[in-house]
Amino acid sequence: VSALLRKLSEATGVSGREDEVRAMLVEELRGTADSARVDAMGNLVAMRRGTGASKLRVLIAAHMDEVGLMVTQVEDSGMLRFARVGGIDERILPARPVTIGPNRVPGVIAIKPVHLAEKGETDRVAAPKDLVIDVGATTKAEAERLVARGDVAAFLSEYVEPLPGSAWRTVQGKAFDDRAGCALAVALLAERLPFDLVAAFTVQEEVGLRGARVAAYAECPDCAFVLECTGANEMPVKKDLSPSTRLGAGPAITVMDASFIADPRLVDLLSATASRLGIPHQFKQPNIGGTDAGAIQRARAGVPSVTLAVPCRYIHAPTGILNLDDFDHALALMRESLQRLPGVIERSAT
Amino acid sequence: VTDLIKRLVECSGPSGSEGAVRDLIRTELEASGLLKRKGCQASVDALGNLVVLRKGSGGGRRVMVAAHMDEIGVVVTHVDEKGFLRFSNIGGVRPLNLNGSRVRFADGTVGVIGLERLEEPAKLPGLERFYLDTGARDRDSVKVKVGDTACFFRPFEEVGGRFVSKAMDDRIGCVVLLQVLRELDASPHDVYAVFTVQEEVGLRGATTSGFGVDPEVALAVDVTGTGDTPECFPMAMHLGKGPAIKVRDGGMLAHVGVKDWLVRTAEGAGIPYQLEVLEGGTTDAKAIQTSRAGVPAGCVSVPTRYVHSPSEMVDPDDVKNAVRLLVAALSGPITIG
Numbered sequence A: 001v002s003a004l005l006r007k008l009s010e011a012t013g014v015s016g017r018e019d020e021v022r023a024m025l026v027e028e029l030r031g032t033a034d035s036a037r038v039d040a041m042g043n044l045v046a047m048r049r050g051t052g053a054s055k056l057r058v059l060i061a062a063h064m065d066e067v068g069l070m071v072t073q074v075e076d077s078g079m080l081r082f083a084r085v086g087g088i089d090e091r092i093l094p095a096r097p098v099t100i101g102p103n104r105v106p107g108v109i110a111i112k113p114v115h116l117a118e119k120g121e122t123d124r125v126a127a128p129k130d131l132v133i134d135v136g137a138t139t140k141a142e143a144e145r146l147v148a149r150g151d152v153a154a155f156l157s158e159y160v161e162p163l164p165g166s167a168w169r170t171v172q173g174k175a176f177d178d179r180a181g182c183a184l185a186v187a188l189l190a191e192r193l194p195f196d197l198v199a200a201f202t203v204q205e206e207v208g209l210r211g212a213r214v215a216a217y218a219e220c221p222d223c224a225f226v227l228e229c230t231g232a233n234e235m236p237v238k239k240d241l242s243p244s245t246r247l248g249a250g251p252a253i254t255v256m257d258a259s260f261i262a263d264p265r266l267v268d269l270l271s272a273t274a275s276r277l278g279i280p281h282q283f284k285q286p287n288i289g290g291t292d293a294g295a296i297q298r299a300r301a302g303v304p305s306v307t308l309a310v311p312c313r314y315i316h317a318p319t320g321i322l323n324l325d326d327f328d329h330a331l332a333l334m335r336e337s338l339q340r341l342p343g344v345i346e347r348s349a350t
Numbered sequence B: 001v002t003d004l005i006k007r008l009v010e011c012s013g014p015s016g017s018e019g020a021v022r023d024l025i026r027t028e029l030e031a032s033g034l035l036k037r038k039g040c041q042a043s044v045d046a047l048g049n050l051v052v053l054r055k056g057s058g059g060g061r062r063v064m065v066a067a068h069m070d071e072i073g074v075v076v077t078h079v080d081e082k083g084f085l086r087f088s089n090i091g092g093v094r095p096l097n098l099n100g101s102r103v104r105f106a107d108g109t110v111g112v113i114g115l116e117r118l119e120e121p122a123k124l125p126g127l128e129r130f131y132l133d134t135g136a137r138d139r140d141s142v143k144v145k146v147g148d149t150a151c152f153f154r155p156f157e158e159v160g161g162r163f164v165s166k167a168m169d170d171r172i173g174c175v176v177l178l179q180v181l182r183e184l185d186a187s188p189h190d191v192y193a194v195f196t197v198q199e200e201v202g203l204r205g206a207t208t209s210g211f212g213v214d215p216e217v218a219l220a221v222d223v224t225g226t227g228d229t230p231e232c233f234p235m236a237m238h239l240g241k242g243p244a245i246k247v248r249d250g251g252m253l254a255h256v257g258v259k260d261w262l263v264r265t266a267e268g269a270g271i272p273y274q275l276e277v278l279e280g281g282t283t284d285a286k287a288i289q290t291s292r293a294g295v296p297a298g299c300v301s302v303p304t305r306y307v308h309s310p311s312e313m314v315d316p317d318d319v320k321n322a323v324r325l326l327v328a329a330l331s332g333p334i335t336i337g
Helices: A002-010 A019-029 A140-146 A176-189 A210-219 A264-277 A324-339 B002-010 B019-032 B168-183 B204-213 B256-269 B284-289 B316-331
Strands: A035-038 A044-048 A057-063 A068-074 A080-085 A097-100 A105-109 A152-155 A170-173 A196-202 A223-232 A305-313 A320-323 B041-044 B050-054 B062-068 B073-079 B085-090 B102-105 B110-115 B130-133 B149-152 B157-159 B162-165 B190-196 B217-224 B244-248 B274-277 B297-303 B312-314
Touching: A002 A019, A002 A170, A002 A176, A019 A035, A019 A044, A019 A176, A019 A196, A044 A210, A057 A176, A057 A210, A068 A097, A068 A140, A176 A196, A176 A223, A176 A305, A176 A320, A176 A324, A196 A210, A223 A324, A264 A305, A264 A324, A305 A324, A320 A324, B002 B019, B002 B162, B002 B168, B019 B041, B019 B050, B019 B168, B019 B190, B050 B204, B062 B168, B062 B204, B062 B284, B062 B316, B162 B168, B162 B316, B168 B190, B168 B217, B168 B297, B168 B312, B168 B316, B190 B204, B204 B284, B217 B284, B217 B316, B244 B256, B256 B297, B256 B316, B274 B297, B284 B297, B297 B316, B312 B316
Parallel strands: A057 A196, A057 A223, A223 A305, B062 B190, B062 B217, B217 B297, B244 B274
Antiparallel strands: A035 A044, A044 A196, A068 A080, A068 A152, A097 A105, A097 A152, A170 A320, A305 A320, B041 B050, B050 B190, B073 B085, B073 B149, B085 B130, B102 B110, B102 B149, B110 B130, B157 B162, B162 B312, B244 B297
């Protein structure tokens, strides 16, 4: 799995420009998916036939896009103004290496050397509107040979595996949110299940669940599992408060977040399956964030939905840390839960 | 009816956990014999909305009338070492109403809401400063877990002839809808009475049931604020002066034809009414209005004081007249221009 996760993580796919990730997934699914299509918005929807024992229509979904930046203006100096695409903390931007556009033009988000900082300047965080990306060009014309207004920039970040002999199985890299979910979906499509399994690799989740909305409308499933990568925060705190999730404590089941309330039958299926098989799992702290489930649940006359996520530290930033044990447990839990799904959810009338 | 109101408002149904309310409504429907009528049926959809079809005599329209079963509440986010629980809101929970309140979980566990010591007592604390105390001695003796939901816990009271409860929003709408189903005698219309879920967290049940029912005309029955209490936000509605016919709220402009149809009905039948212009908040009608290719939609509201507090107050005359208005409106032809 680490090889696939590396490929997917190092691919770029800022919201609206998911092409590279999609092409990679199309290749991965050759041989497992019985059919695959790309819809009007760019979602990749693949289907794997089941044994036919159950007539359920089941959707799994993972988003291909990642947060990033978009070039809004090329300055006379050759520097690039930009806007954020998706939720990015402005504090992480300065001095960050990025790649711009499909040709991966390398750039750096500019910052003054500490020697030149004026009094008080180092105490403040620069607002994104005051920042620029520097590609090394010295004039507007030079820069425009390589980049154009509207190009997107992704963080440049190598996938890093633990050194041989490490006691831990954590990997570092960007865009595990939600390439980890994509990798889970790829693995699940290789399963032989009692029902036909549809996997939607969605676009534009980070800017408002836009791809999932139309994919779910088209597929009209009986229920949906959203495969995600969610934030873990274990930074030291004084108060006895909960981290959103913990790394290494198993996949996180969402009961409720800002976008939806999970179907209790699906929550019970996941937690009971995990308990029975001794798979570690946790419940994500309620009311934080949102996932494609928020859009899928409200498609047409409604879709019972749940989200299962691999925890990851430092999501929406250039380098996250993910535990491969959590990934493996998420896969095992989904596999077993899907086998047990018939009987939990009924085939809808339409 | 007072007995039905008492049972419905004392039931627990935070958004996403409306099962107990739905069961109670179903039992009432069965007891009323309505479901035995030809062409009438009740079903529960994918999100948990209870959809009751009362078949009309023919020649009428497909009308959806929605009232939501859910109420605001809290969800547990963390259990600490000592057994105290931290929580987040389900829907519009106001910190000002919390300290010393009690909540009840589905398993019967009661939690008392406590507040940390405040460095600046004059400043309104956020939800993160409050906690729940279920009487537990430590983490291991806590009976509820992260993700469990609870709602505010107060008995129903009759106060000076007015009704007070933690969940008038919108059990009183459910009561009105149940009464309409019982009292509606002859109607040409196929009336879909939909008891919706998850209104308080974003009109989610109405979004999907609006699509599923695919109505030609839609109404919500919900509560609205009043402007008749000391130093309150100025509003024209008064408790006891009749049900409110919605003109607009924070999320919807009511279809003018629907509003006029309700006004004509009220005037024709001599039913007191008020016109509602609400600046904040909205109802299920908003979601149904923009379902599919669009639905002419309006709302009949029960004026309510102290909405989203544990003591929401309504006037029984307004409830009675809301039922009369809807029964009259659904008994005749619907002309909405």
